[in-house]
Amino acid sequence: MSAYRKETICIQSGWKPKSGEPRVLPIYQSTTFKYEDSEQMGRLFDLEEAGYFYSRLQNPTNDCVAAKICELEGGVAAMLTSSGQAANYYAIFNICEAGDHVVMSSTVYGGSFNLITCTMKKMGISCTVVDPDAPAKELEKAFQDNTKCVFAETIANPALVVLDIEKFAALAHAHQVPLIVDNTFATPINCNPFQWGADIVTHSTTKYMDGHAMAVGGCIVDSGNFDWTAYADKFPGLCTPDESYHGIVYTEKFGKAAYITKATSQLMRDLGSIQSPQNAFLLNVGLETLPLRMERHCYNAQKCAEFLEGHEKVAWVNYPGLPGNKYYEIAKKYMPNGTCGVISFGLKGGREAAAKMMDRLKLAAIVTHVADARTSVLHPASHTHRQMNDEQLKEAGVAPEMVRLSVGIEHIDDIIEDLSQALASCEEA
C-alpha cells in the first residue's frame, strides 16, 4: 500500500518524471518502440525482459495510468482495456475456458449480464445467476466442480444493490475460487473491495474515473492475494506451461503479477482490446479530480434523493444513502464516505409519467450514460436493459417505471429546481 492518501495518489502517482522530463504524463502516441540490439528485442518477446515493443501489448502512457488505479485500489498489478466490457470479459476469460462455470450476481450491469449469459455461453462457459441478497446457505448451491470465479458489482448498476463483499468473498474462497468485483460505481475513492476479501477488481473507467464522458475505457486490478498455485488443477492457464510462450509458467515466473501478466501477454496479444494512449491521457486527467468529484456527486445525490423522497408524485426512491434504504447499513460499512451519484426512482403515474417527466427536464439530459459531471436521466427498461424480458428485468432489480438519475456536479439548487419543474408539470396518475 502507498504511504500517501488517495487524494495525493490521484495527483502524484503513475507518471514519475525524472529531471528534465515533462511534468505532465506524455501521450506515447507510438505503435512501436525502437531497439538497437536484435537479441534484446528477442528477450522482450520471450517475456525474459520487461520493456515495450508494440502498443497492442503495452504502452507507457497506459501503464502509468494503470499503476495509479492499482495504487488507489491497493493492488499489485493492473492493466487498462479499451472498455469496461473488455475489462470484465478479460477478467473472467483469463481464468475460464470452455467447460468452466461462473457464479454471477443477478443485479450486474445489463452489458455484463449479456456478456456472461449470452456471449460467453457461446464460448462454452456456463453461468449460474444468483440473488446477491440470498443467505450464504442458499448461495452455496450455485457452486459446481467446474466453477472458476464469482462475479458481482460493489454497487449494482442500475439496481443500486450494495454487495456484501465479505459474504461473497468467504463463499468464493470456500469453493477455492476468486471473487471478481466490478467497482465502477463506488470507485476506489468510496470503496476498496480488496480490504474486504475481493481478489480482482474491474472498472468501466468510462464512468466516474474519466468523469467527463470523454473516453470509453476499462481497467483490471489484481490484489495478488489469491493463491492460484494452491488450486493449480483449477487454474491450469496460470499454473502449467504456456506453449505460446515457450513453456513459461506464469505463477512461477511472475509470482503475484501472474494473473495480469497472463492477461496482457495472452489476451491482449490475441484479442487486442487496448485502450488508446489518448484515452488513457484523458482518463488520467479525470483521475486527478476524482476524490473532489465523488464528494460532490454524493452530496448532490443525497440532496436529490431526499427531495424526491418528500415529493408527492414520487412513489419510491432507491438510494443507499437514505436511512430507510435496504442497503443503508451495509453501505455505511463498506462505503462510509458515500456510495455514488446515481439514484433510481419511480413515479406514482408509472411508466408513462416517467417518460413525460424526462421529456420536461431542461438541465438533466437524456443520455445513455451515467456517472459523469453532467446530470442525466435514463429509462433502463426502454434503454440499457431493452433486451431483457420482464422476468430478467425483475431479477436485475429494474422496475418498468424506474427512472435512473445520474446526479452531476452542478449546483444542487439548479438540479433540484429542474426536477421540481418537471415533476410539477406531470399528472398525478
Ligand SMILES: *Cc1c(COP(=O)(O)O)cnc(C)c1O
Ligand atoms: C458501464 C459499465 C460497464 C461497461 O463499461 P463500458 O466502458 O461501457 O464498456 C461495466 N460495468 C458497469 C458497472 C458499468 O456501469
